[in-house]
Amino acid sequence: MPNASGSTTSTWMETADLPTFGPLDGDARVDICVVGAGIAGLTVAYELSRRGKSVLVLDDNPIGGGESGRTTGHLSDMLDEGFHLLEFLQGAEGARLAFESHRAAINRIEEICRDEEIDCDFDRVDGYLFAAEGQSPDDLEKELEACHRVGKSDVSPVDRAPMPGVDTGKALKHPGQGQFHVLKYLAGLAAAIGRRGCRICTGTRVSKIEGGSPCRVETDGGPTVEAGSVVVATNSPISDWLAIHTKQYPYRTYVVSLEVPAGAIPTAQFSDTADPYHYARIHPVRNREGKADHDLLIVGGEDHRVGEADDFDARFGRLEAWARERFPEAGEVEHRWSGQVLEPADGLAFIGEDPSGKENVFISTGDSGHGLTHGTIAGMLIPDLILGVDNPWAKLYDPSRKSLRSLRTFAGENLNVAAQYADWLTGGEVASANEIAPGSGAVVREGLKKVAVYRDESGTLHRRSAVCTHLQGIVRWNDLEKSWDCPCHGARYDPKGRVINGPAPMGLAEAE
Ligand SMILES: Cc1cc2nc3c(=O)[nH]c(=O)nc-3n(C[C@H](O)[C@H](O)[C@H](O)COP(=O)(O)OP(=O)(O)OC[C@H]3O[C@@H](n4cnc5c(N)ncnc54)[C@H](O)[C@@H]3O)c2cc1C
Ligand code: FES
The missing domain is CATH 2.102.10.10 (Rieske [2Fe-2S] iron-sulphur domain)
Incomplete structure (x- = not known):
């Protein structure tokens, strides 16, 4: 089934039953208009609906029709950059808050599943980080110390990650990671939003957003919305022309899923220290009676800057080979797909006031490989910003922040952008x-x-x-x-x- 991006590849989540909504059929006036019904937009809308606000969510696709529908569903506080690099990029306090906010996001998703009775296969599992082939395990020691400094005191060294096919050597065990079926979760959030009297309209493309008091949102179909605040959760913001787009960079990333007998591989998450890194997890698949049918081994990586490679068959092949070597139990490939992530220059998302200065407009972007937790952090942070409540994470995620320590990445990636214009x-x-x-x-x-x-x-x-x-x-x-x-x-x-x-x-x- 083609998704919002027109893709005909298939993802492991294609079977979810998603609720459908109609387009916006007339002008509206609400407290908050949220543009985008992925995890960021629906979480923001849900949290604001819980605080008694009238919320209208607009999306031109079905809910989850953007990158949220292409995710692998890891909920992780083992941040991609590693905490020793994050300490350099964000300072000791910044790295501590980054850990705190991602752990809080996993906890919040678990709480929402419980409060709203959302059956989305949420599970807690251990995560393992191990040295990639040919790399020294010494960096793991540095990472372990940094984890403990930021307060991630439950991380411990183990002799090897529990991968049946290879001896990974020393690994770091991160307990308490999460995983879920994102589309089932979004369906549950949408239902909870509806129960609180708020609306979701799909098939509605937003063409213009003006800040102010009130803000004004224009749609392609004609109807307009007046709102006290607008939250732009379109993955890549459509409200800001340049500021944010020089600080985050588009990458394409690839995933394969392989069938394995139920229970054959420990239910855990794995990632290595390669650049780009490989990651894997097990997702149990149940039959119609709710009984374990088989497991899916979901393996991702092989990222590249958008537009710079078209050898996707080779990339899928390398992912499959990586998986088979480490998990000899792996059977047939069930799905192959790719998606786009926006890598922020300094390792963390941009969540807060629109940096172009539009009054009462907020954005959530710069998802990186942690868009599910970043999107959930947006749900905890943006409502506070709108309602004037102090939030300890506001400065860390401020979209206007400047980070001198990420200048090298900033310069390299923007030189790359400049080089693209040679295509003319x-x-x-x-x-x-x-x-x-x-x-x-x-x-x-x-x-x-x-x-x-x-x-x-x-x-x-x-x-x-x-x-x-x-x-x-x-x-x-x-x-x-x-x-x-x-x-x-x-x-x-x-x-x-x-x-x-x-x-x-x-x-x-x-x-x-
Ligand atoms: C292959 C892959 C694997 C990943 N794995 C993980 C993972 O394991 N863990 C993790 O944390 N993150 C992961 N990520 C990242 C994460 O999935 C995404 O960052 C996250 O889902 C993005 O959510 P979002 O709400 O910001 O954006 P989206 O889900 O893309 O939602 C944005 C919505 O805005 C709508 N929209 C856009 N423009 C307009 C407009 N003009 N008018 C109306 N609507 C509009 C779109 O239709 C879309 O529905 C992965 C990403 C990929 C691609
Ligand atoms: S996305 Fe900026 S020029 Fe195309």
Whole structure:
């Protein structure tokens, strides 16, 4: 089933029963308008509904139709950067608050599941971090000490991670990690939002957001919303033009899931210290009677900057080989898919007031591999900011923050963005549209112009300008997910040029 991004790959969550909602059918006035019904938007909406606010959630897709529907469902406080690097980037207190907030997010999800009786396979498991092949385990010692300094005192060294196929050598055991089925969780949140009298409208694309008192939200379909505050939870913000997009960078990441007999592998989470790292977890699959049927071994990694690789078969192959070596019990591959994450320059999400200065507008972005906990932190932090309640995490996640210590990443990644504009001068991906196979696309140079040409399955050509409507990068064809992706700041368009996600404000222009 194609998802919001037009992809035909399948994820391990495709069977969830999601509630459906209609589009916004008239003007509305509410306390808070939330744009985006992924984990960030629905958690913010849920928490505000609990505080008695009138909330309207708008999304142009079904709930969970963005990156939340493509996740692997780890709820982890073993942060990707590692705490010894986070101490450098954020200072000792910042690293402590980062740990505290991610652990609080896992606890909050567990609490919400209990309070709202959401059956989403939530489970607590141990996480294991081990040295990647060819890497020294010495860094694990440094990480263990940093974990204890930030207050993560339950982390302990063990002789090896419980992976049946290889001796990983020394590993760090992180108890109390979480995992769940995200779409079932979002369905439960949506129901709880509805029970408190708040509304969700899907099929409603937001085209413009004005700050103020009140704020004003315009939709493609015509209706407008006036709201005391607007929360932009569109993964990549559509309210800010530049500020945030120089501080986070789009990466594509890959996942395979393999069938294993129920209980054959310990239910745990695993990650190594490679860059990009590999990660794996076990998810029990139940049959209709609720009994254990089989387990899924979900393995991810092989990330690259958007637009810089198209060898996805090789990447899936390497993930599968990595999994089979470590888990000889692994059977057939059940699913293969990819998704996009936004990597923040200094390791943490941007959650708080819109940095472009729009009054009463808030954003949540910079998800990295921890978007599920970051999105839940947004749900705990943004309502406090809106209601004027002090929150100890506000400064850490402030979208306007500047981090001198991440200057090297900032400079390197933005040089990479600048280099993408050289595409204006190069030839096309193919010499002519004749070389494009049915169901595929390519950028073709026509004189001074670059044209994004898609040939549909019946052979008809669809031509759009290849110039991204955000800041005029040149898009590239993503043959795995069947989309046009912009390597500059991660905007995506479907094969016919309709925008899938920001920061692009509109679809690709018609090719002249
Ligand atoms: C393969 C993969 C594996 C991952 N694994 C993990 C993991 O194990 N643990 C973890 O913590 N994180 C993980 N992540 C990251 C995490 O899944 C995401 O960061 C998170 O789900 C993003 O949630 P969100 O609510 O910010 O965005 P989304 O879920 O993308 O929601 C944004 C919503 O905004 C809507 N929208 C956008 N523009 C508009 C507009 N103009 N008008 C109306 N609606 C609009 C979209 O339709 C979408 O529904 C993973 C990501 C990927 C891709
Ligand atoms: S996403 Fe910024 S130029 Fe395309």
